[in-house]
Amino acid sequence: MATTGTVRFWNPEEGWGVIDSPETPSGCWAHFTHIQADAVTAARGYRNVDDGQSVEFTWEKVPQDGYEFRVIGVWPAVDTLQ
Secondary structure, eight states: OOEEEEEEEEETTTTEEEEEOTTSTTOEEEEGGGBOOOHHHHHHTOOOOOTTOEEEEEEEOOOBTTBSEEEEEEEEOGGGOO
16 A cells, blocks of 8 residues: 655665655655656656655565665655646
């Protein structure tokens, strides 16, 4: 089941960041390969999210780089799509 969260920070140079949600206290580690890309983004080979962006994501309780949770997949929250 998907969880809604907010991107705490994203490092585009290194391709990783942290997403916050009530279900993942202390943050959930995410990698750019976990971002579900649309056709345009996939064609450019560029996947990114922005600090403060509302997202939906799936996660697992597996430690990663000091975080207790790891993202499985992430995409823009439905309420932010135009």
